[in-house]
Amino acid sequence: MVGFDKTQFLQQGFHVTERGQHLIVTTPQVFASGDPARFFVRRDFDNFIFDDYGSTHNALTLSLPNPGKATEVMSSMLDKLDSRIEFEHFTLIRPTKSNQIGVAFREFLDLYAMLTTYQPKSSHHQESMAILENIYRFLKERYNDVIPKVKYKGLSGLNHKFSFQADNTLVDFAHPNGQSTGALLRKIQDVKLVYNDFKFNIILDDSNQRKFDSESRILSSVANIRPYSLMLAS
Structure with missing residues (x-):
């Protein structure tokens, strides 16, 4: 993807593939469903957009004993984080400037750490x-x-x-x-x-x-x- 250095992802051991105008970043974090936590990065004029295209919500839905709670759980976890990740229509999205890519990256990792280890209350x-x-x-x-x-x-x-x-x-x-x-x-x-x-x-x-x-x-x-x-x- 033109204008984006994927070295910072590769250096930390993440799997990165390029598809069209997107970088697909797969993290080591895995949901109970077996689905890896991943997000996509695309260029938007002078900005970059981190977008999961609903993959996180889908993976969490497959991981919970009560799938209908996925939206509530994701909203609750985001409320606990100091981040600029937006959650709308089952999708996580985070616009960022090129000099703030590392911040957006850490925000997604922090959220995935909470979601992949989430245990519903009995x-x-x-x-x-x-x-x-x-x-x-x-x-x-x-x-x-x-x-x-x-x-x-x-x-x-x-x-x-x-x-x-x-x-x-x-x-x-x-x-x-x-x-x-x-x-x-x-x-x-x-x-x-x-x-x-x-x-x-x-x-x-x-x-x-x-x-x-x-x-x-x-x-x-x-x-x-x-x-x-x-x-x-x-």
Whole structure:
């Protein structure tokens, strides 16, 4: 391609072929589908255009368990990057001046590094995130200051995580089982020995009423217990 030095791509070990007015640059990064991450470079008067012609979206679609999420994932990844790559009609495109080709090149590599290693969240993780989001909205309506993911050191010296701090109340969500109950009892008692002005709230999953009744009786000795379904209904 006239006016473009492909040496900088070759020196870094990328496979470069010339087709008509385009350079096709294939990177070592590979999607789960087996498709390599690649882009095309063409001249546009005094500028150059990096364009993937939809190949990235297609490769990601073939790689995801839910192909319909490809557009959302690509948009989300681009939002996390400080780049000038545009994403429209399933296509990545990046205009650049000749003296900024290296910058555009790195932006594509950074994006491909994120997309080729992307792991979708499990359905269990998505459900947990939705529960925490519901709790956050519930707390915001009732407290002045709500902080997610707080840590406090107990008398034992251990750092204990809580889902939220709402004013002077530490809030956790839990599923009712013996392991969760034991862990909650230990950390609340440990933190109470240092911060005696804190209150403790546990929002407990009550989809299994028998387990809820059993574990809530034990946990009520150290914290205020609220059924999750009751929280949703309030």
